[in-house]
Amino acid sequence: MTAANVVADNVVPTRRVPVSRGYRFELVKLVSQWRIRLLVLACWIAPALFVAAVSRQSTLPVDTLFGRWMHATAWAGPLVMLGFAGTWALPLLTSVVAGDVFASEDRLGTWRHLLVAVRSPGRIFAAKALASLTVLLLLVTGMACSSAVGGVLAVGNQPLVGLDGHLLTPSDAAGQVFLAWACALAPTLALAGIGLLGSIALGRSPMGLLLPALVALAMQLAQMMPLPVAVRLALPGYAFISWNGLFTGPRQLAPLLIGIAVSLVWAVTATVLAYLLFLRRDFTNLTDDGSARRALLAGALPLAGLLAATVAVVAVTTPATGSGIEQDKVQRSVATAFAHLYRMQTDQLNRPAVTENQLKATAACTKGSVADGAEGAGNDWRCVVSWHLPGVATTGQAIYQLDVTPDGRYVADGDGPKEVNGYFLVRTPVGDAPNPLWQFDGNVELLATSPKG
Incomplete structure (x- = not known):
C-alpha cells in the first residue's frame, strides 16, 4: 500500500452543513441586528397604539378606505392599517430585510468564511432566503394582530359595514380582516424576491437595498394611471388593493385571485433568478459584489419579459376591456350600497323595517356631459338614486x-335632499349618530360583466 493510499484512507469526508442549521444561523444573525429588533418591536406595538389613538379622535381619516368606520367597530382599524402597510410599510420592510440579507456579507467581506463553513452556495442561499421570509412573516403577523387588538380594546367587537353597505357580523368581519392580511402576503413575497435579486445583483450598492421600495412606488404610481384592466391586474402589487373585494356581497374574488397568482409568479421568478445569479458568483474576488450590467441582464430584462407575458395572459383570460369602470357597473354598485345603508338609517331612526327587495333602489349615473355609455375614472360622476x-x-x-x-374605488358624497343625505349626523332616539347615507365608500368590480343576482 502506497503512502498516497494510506493518506486517502485516513481522510474523513467533510459533510455539508444542512439547510436547517444554516437557517437557524442566518435567523439568529438577522434578529441580533438592532434595526430588525426595533422593527419587530414596532410592528407588534405601534399599530395597536395608532388604531386606539385614531379611533378615539373626533376627526377620522375618511379619505382612507374604512377610515370613516373607526369609531364604530374594531375591525375598521386593521383595514386602515393594511392600506397603509401595502402602500408604505411592507415595501420598506422588505427592503430592510430581504434587500440587505446578501449585501450585508459584501459590506463585511465574510463571503469566503461563510462558504468555507457551509460548503454549499445553494444551501447558503436557501438559509438566507428562508430566514428573511421568517422575519417578514413575523413582522406582517405583528402588524395584523396588533392593529386588531388595538381596535378591540379601543372600540369593541362590533359589526363592520362592507363596501356595498351590508353589515358583517363581528366574527365574519374578523375572519375577512385576517384573510385580507393573509392575501397581502403574496405581493410582499413578490417584493421580497425582488429584494433578494437586488441584494445579489447590486451588492454593496444602495440601489439593491432600495429596489423593493422603488418597485413598489412605481407600481403605486401605475395604479393611479388610467391603465387597461389587463395591465392593472398583471402588476404584482395589485393584491395590495384587490383585498377590497372581500368586503362586498357577493365577494369580488376574481381580481383578488388573479392578483395573488401574479404576485406568486413574480415571487418565484425573482427568487429563481436570484438563485441562479448567486450560483454563478465568483467568491474568490472580493471586488465582485455586483454590477449594473448584471442587474440589467439577469434581473430587469427577465422581469420585464414576465410583465409582458402576464399582461398577455390576463388580457386573454379575462373578459373586461378598457378601464373596467363602466356606467352599468357604477349604477349597480351605487344602488346596492344605498339600499343596504338606507336600511341601516331606518334602524337608527326606528322607522318601520324595510328590505332591499322592497326598496327596489336604482341609480342613474352620468359622467360630466356623457349621459349614455359613460366610463372611466374621474370626480365628475353624478348619480341620482331612486327607491320606493x-x-x-x-x-x-x-x-x-x-x-x-x-x-374602481369610489367615494359617494351626498348632495341632497337634506333629510336623507344632506347632513353627516342624524337625530336618533338615543342622540345624534353618524348618517350612513351622507358619505360612503364603494367598489366597482373591474371584471364584472353582468348584473349579479
Missing part, C-alpha cells in the same frame, strides 16, 4: 357626487 317605500306612492330620490379612482 311600501305603501308610499311617491318615489324617493337622492343625489350623489362620485369620485371614482382608476382602481
Whole structure:
C-alpha cells in the first residue's frame, strides 16, 4: 500500500452543513441586528397604539378606505392599517430585510468564511432566503394582530359595514380582516424576491437595498394611471388593493385571485433568478459584489419579459376591456350600497323595517356631459338614486357626487335632499349618530360583466 493510499484512507469526508442549521444561523444573525429588533418591536406595538389613538379622535381619516368606520367597530382599524402597510410599510420592510440579507456579507467581506463553513452556495442561499421570509412573516403577523387588538380594546367587537353597505357580523368581519392580511402576503413575497435579486445583483450598492421600495412606488404610481384592466391586474402589487373585494356581497374574488397568482409568479421568478445569479458568483474576488450590467441582464430584462407575458395572459383570460369602470357597473354598485345603508338609517331612526327587495333602489349615473355609455375614472360622476317605500306612492330620490379612482374605488358624497343625505349626523332616539347615507365608500368590480343576482 502506497503512502498516497494510506493518506486517502485516513481522510474523513467533510459533510455539508444542512439547510436547517444554516437557517437557524442566518435567523439568529438577522434578529441580533438592532434595526430588525426595533422593527419587530414596532410592528407588534405601534399599530395597536395608532388604531386606539385614531379611533378615539373626533376627526377620522375618511379619505382612507374604512377610515370613516373607526369609531364604530374594531375591525375598521386593521383595514386602515393594511392600506397603509401595502402602500408604505411592507415595501420598506422588505427592503430592510430581504434587500440587505446578501449585501450585508459584501459590506463585511465574510463571503469566503461563510462558504468555507457551509460548503454549499445553494444551501447558503436557501438559509438566507428562508430566514428573511421568517422575519417578514413575523413582522406582517405583528402588524395584523396588533392593529386588531388595538381596535378591540379601543372600540369593541362590533359589526363592520362592507363596501356595498351590508353589515358583517363581528366574527365574519374578523375572519375577512385576517384573510385580507393573509392575501397581502403574496405581493410582499413578490417584493421580497425582488429584494433578494437586488441584494445579489447590486451588492454593496444602495440601489439593491432600495429596489423593493422603488418597485413598489412605481407600481403605486401605475395604479393611479388610467391603465387597461389587463395591465392593472398583471402588476404584482395589485393584491395590495384587490383585498377590497372581500368586503362586498357577493365577494369580488376574481381580481383578488388573479392578483395573488401574479404576485406568486413574480415571487418565484425573482427568487429563481436570484438563485441562479448567486450560483454563478465568483467568491474568490472580493471586488465582485455586483454590477449594473448584471442587474440589467439577469434581473430587469427577465422581469420585464414576465410583465409582458402576464399582461398577455390576463388580457386573454379575462373578459373586461378598457378601464373596467363602466356606467352599468357604477349604477349597480351605487344602488346596492344605498339600499343596504338606507336600511341601516331606518334602524337608527326606528322607522318601520324595510328590505332591499322592497326598496327596489336604482341609480342613474352620468359622467360630466356623457349621459349614455359613460366610463372611466374621474370626480365628475353624478348619480341620482331612486327607491320606493311600501305603501308610499311617491318615489324617493337622492343625489350623489362620485369620485371614482382608476382602481374602481369610489367615494359617494351626498348632495341632497337634506333629510336623507344632506347632513353627516342624524337625530336618533338615543342622540345624534353618524348618517350612513351622507358619505360612503364603494367598489366597482373591474371584471364584472353582468348584473349579479
